[in-house]
Amino acid sequence: MGEDMNPEEMKEMEQKVIGMCICLSCPTYVQGADPIGYCFPTIGKNVKIVEEDQCICLACPVFAQQSLTKTFFCTRGSEKEQKGGA
Secondary structure (H helix, E strand, O other): OOOOOOHHHHHHHHHHHHHHOOHHHOOOOOOOOOOOOOOOOOOOOOOOOOOOOOOOHHHOHHHHHOOOOOOOHHHHOOHHHHOOOO
């Protein structure tokens, strides 16, 4: 997600991801652990979230739209990061 985008396109896509994001309703989410949209590479995991509860990433429209395969982006990092990318 986002590998072939220039900085302006990345920022635009990041905002779209945040707009579709359902992180705020996730049992793992911690109040105040913003920004949301942890699956996006420019956001990634959040240090305020330390315990994994139940992951709802599979139900997120971003997950389907971007053909993601990983979960718990808030604690484990973006799809790219979890797959061993930078």
